[in-house]
Structure formats: C-alpha cells, structure tokens
Amino acid sequence: MLKPVLWTLRALLITLLLSVGLTRTALAYDVEIGLKAFEEQDYQTALANFTEGAMLGHALAQFNLALMFHQGIGTQQDFEQAMQLYGLSAQQGITQAQFNLGLMYDRGEGVAQDYREAYYWYQQAADAGSPDGQYAVGTMNFYGQGRRENFEEALRWYQEAARQGHRDSQYNLGVMYLNGLGAEANLTVALTWFSMAADNGSADAQFNAAVMYATGRGTDRDLVKARDYFTMAAESGMRDAQTQLGMLYASGNETELPRNYEQALFWFNRSAHRGDSTAQFFLGRIYSEGLGTELNLPMAHMWYEISYRFGYEQAVRAMNRLRSEMNPEQLSQSQLMGLRWMTQYAIRYPSSLRTTRDAPADATVEASPPINPVI
Structure with missing residues (x-):
C-alpha cells in the first residue's frame, strides 16, 4: 500500500530553520531574533518578531508566522490567518510555504477541501525542487486527486x-x-x-x-x-516482522541460517502478546515440544486456546490433542493463565478484543503442521 500524504508541521519548521542558515546573510531585518526565540521556546518573542517582519512583507517572517497560526504555537490556532500568510510567502517563492498551502487545501484546513488547488501548490513546490512537494504530486497522480489517475x-x-x-x-x-x-x-x-x-x-x-x-x-x-x-x-x-522473524529462526537450516529456537521464542513472544494468532500458535508448538525451552503443557495449551480465540483455526485441533496428555490440575492452571492473559490484553487493547471469539469445544484430533515459513 502506498504511503499517504502526511507530514508533521513541527518537523517542517525544523526543516525550514535548517535551510534558513543558507540565506540569513540576506535577512537585514531581525528575523534572527524570532528564529532564536522559537528554538528556545520563547514563543511570545518569536510571535512578535515574525508579526513585525510579516507586516514589512518579509517572506520568511510570513511563513514562520503562518506556521505558528497553523499549529497553534504561542497563539490560538487560526487556519484562515495561516492560509493568508502562507499565500503571501508562497507568492514570494518560499518553497515550504507553497507546500504547506497545498497541504491546507489537501486537508481542507481553513478552506473547503480542494484537490485541484492543492495540486497547483504542490506542483509549485515540486518544480522548485522540494522532495515533499514531488512526493505529494506523485501521490495525487497515483490516486487521481486533482487530476486524472496517471501512474506514469x-x-x-x-x-x-x-x-x-x-x-x-x-x-x-x-x-x-x-x-x-x-x-x-x-x-x-x-x-x-x-x-x-x-x-x-x-x-x-x-x-x-x-x-x-x-x-x-x-x-x-x-x-x-x-x-x-x-x-x-x-x-x-512491526508485529508481522516479529512473527516472520520467529518463523525464520524456527525453520532455519545449517546451510543457510542456523535454527535457533531461543530467538524464535523471543520474537514469537513479542508478537503473540500483541495479538498475532500465528505467533500464538507457534508458541504453543514450542512449549508443547520443549523447543528451546522447557516442556510446559499448561503454557502450550494456553497459547493454543488464545490463538484459536484470535482466529487460528488449526489451534483447536492441536489443543484437543494436548488435552489428552494433561491432567485436570494442568488444565485448570492453563485456563487460569489464559483468563489472566486475556484480561491484561483487554486492558491494553480494549477495541481489538471485539474480534476474538469464545474458547472452542472439542474437535477432531489431527496432527499439528510442521514449523515452516509462512511468508
């Protein structure tokens, strides 16, 4: 999936502050005072300085003042003021102002959302060499926003x-x-x-x-x-990467990548505790066979049951096979651990618990699949 057009305005200001160093010799007006004050989080001084410069028509002062209004830094957030100031700065060729103006039209901030206008300003920034502008123009062409879809x-x-x-x-x-x-x-x-x-x-x-x-x-x-x-x-x-890394270690071979159940256990644990049913299932396998750790049937049963609850169909068969090897005390211990785990998970991820299901009834016993990559 392609990346959407999302940027952090504070990061954009940092970019500008770095680029300003290349042009400060041309800034006779005391914009340095505002820039230094902003870096020191003295926003009142920065706001006053940028306001003075903006009234004098200073392009960078207009941009910085727009940015403060845009994000509500040192003043009340005001999209309309931000847009006007970005416009003044953009017309004087400030690339980042052109990009931010496109961003506001793109998001519908202070104005009705308008992809055509957004595209125009992104294009201005792109033509001036802005990589963010070029990326935005590419993305709008990809999705057909502000113009027809054009992959080329x-x-x-x-x-x-x-x-x-x-x-x-x-x-x-x-x-x-x-x-x-x-x-x-x-x-x-x-x-x-x-x-x-x-x-x-x-x-x-x-x-x-x-x-x-x-x-x-x-x-x-x-x-x-x-x-x-x-x-x-x-x-x-990345949860999927944690699971796949566990699979890679669990299915390794001596000629390419040595098998390492300890590492597999580590990474399966990371993703299993975040709700990955595949990792949960293979944790059950590891504990049920004592691969890289001590044999632990209650723990294995717990992970099989949790894996099934999270949608891994094969887990119910592995769990029923395991039940035939467990005594009532072990089964009770497993169920108690599972209840505690689900309770803690519900506290951490309350919305995702809606996708889980009840513990399964007994099913026909079938052999568990071998540990092989499922990439």
Whole structure:
C-alpha cells in the first residue's frame, strides 16, 4: 500500500530553520531574533518578531508566522490567518510555504477541501525542487486527486523525490515496480528501491525487502539478508516482522541460517502478546515440544486456546490433542493463565478484543503442521 500524504508541521519548521542558515546573510531585518526565540521556546518573542517582519512583507517572517497560526504555537490556532500568510510567502517563492498551502487545501484546513488547488501548490513546490512537494504530486497522480489517475506521472515524480533521499517515495517506487504500475514490473528494481527505503528506516520497506530475500524474488534467496531486514522491522515494532522473524529462526537450516529456537521464542513472544494468532500458535508448538525451552503443557495449551480465540483455526485441533496428555490440575492452571492473559490484553487493547471469539469445544484430533515459513 502506498504511503499517504502526511507530514508533521513541527518537523517542517525544523526543516525550514535548517535551510534558513543558507540565506540569513540576506535577512537585514531581525528575523534572527524570532528564529532564536522559537528554538528556545520563547514563543511570545518569536510571535512578535515574525508579526513585525510579516507586516514589512518579509517572506520568511510570513511563513514562520503562518506556521505558528497553523499549529497553534504561542497563539490560538487560526487556519484562515495561516492560509493568508502562507499565500503571501508562497507568492514570494518560499518553497515550504507553497507546500504547506497545498497541504491546507489537501486537508481542507481553513478552506473547503480542494484537490485541484492543492495540486497547483504542490506542483509549485515540486518544480522548485522540494522532495515533499514531488512526493505529494506523485501521490495525487497515483490516486487521481486533482487530476486524472496517471501512474506514469506518479512514477516520474516519485523518482525525482527518491533521488533526493525521500524515503516514502523510494518505498512507493518499490511498490510500483513490484506491481507493474507506471512501468513494466521489475522485481530487481523493486528490491533496489525497497532496500534504499529500508536503509532509510522504512519498516514497511524493510519487511518487503526481507520477504523478497527470503523467497528469492528479484534476487537469489538469502536468508541472512532476510533475517537482517526482518530484524530491522521487528525492532521498530512491526508485529508481522516479529512473527516472520520467529518463523525464520524456527525453520532455519545449517546451510543457510542456523535454527535457533531461543530467538524464535523471543520474537514469537513479542508478537503473540500483541495479538498475532500465528505467533500464538507457534508458541504453543514450542512449549508443547520443549523447543528451546522447557516442556510446559499448561503454557502450550494456553497459547493454543488464545490463538484459536484470535482466529487460528488449526489451534483447536492441536489443543484437543494436548488435552489428552494433561491432567485436570494442568488444565485448570492453563485456563487460569489464559483468563489472566486475556484480561491484561483487554486492558491494553480494549477495541481489538471485539474480534476474538469464545474458547472452542472439542474437535477432531489431527496432527499439528510442521514449523515452516509462512511468508
């Protein structure tokens, strides 16, 4: 899925503050006072300084004052004032003002949502070399917002932004080349862009690159690289990556990636406690067979039951098989642990508990599937 157009205004101000250093020699008016005050969170002084500069027609002062009104920093939030000031600054060629003006039209802030007007201002910023503007133009072409859907144009603008290191543009290029959108499908090129975005910190790109290395799509199969990219995504908190990393360790082999049940247990635990039914099921397998840990039938039964509650159909058969090996005391212990776990989960994630179901009745006993990658 492509990344939506979402930016944090405070981050945009930081970007501007960094870029201002290149042009400060041209600013005879005391905009330095406002910039320094803002950095020190003295917003009253910053507001007064930027207001003075804006009244004098100073483009950067207009932009900074607009940004303070836009986000309600040091003053009451006022979208209409922000839009007017962005407009004045944008007409003087301040690229970030052009982009932010497009953003306000895009979101319908202080004005009725207008994709055509948003596209116009994004285009101004893009033509001036703004990677955020180029990304926004690419995204609007992709989704047909403000103009007809045009994958070729989307691809072109994503490439412009990606060459400047824009992470989400790099990721979206990977998606487009993977699916043949705007260009002929090319898995090798897709992997190149995913890898660039992954190295830039995109968890989605890290996951996709890992899948491609694990399955040998667009490249030779390389479980070590797959592990490395899954680890990056897993450490950033991506639940699916945590599960897949557990699968990779549980199904390893001596020639490519050594099997490591301790690591599998660690990563399955991480995702299982966040509601991943596959990880919950394989935790049941690990505890029921003592793989990398001590045999623990009550714990195994608990995870099988929880996995079923979260939608993993095969768990009920594994659970019924396990019941035949457990005594009443172990079964009671398992049910008590499961109740405690579900209670704690409901406190942490109250809305997601609606998707769970009741504990299953007995089902026909069938063998559990082997631990193999389910990427």
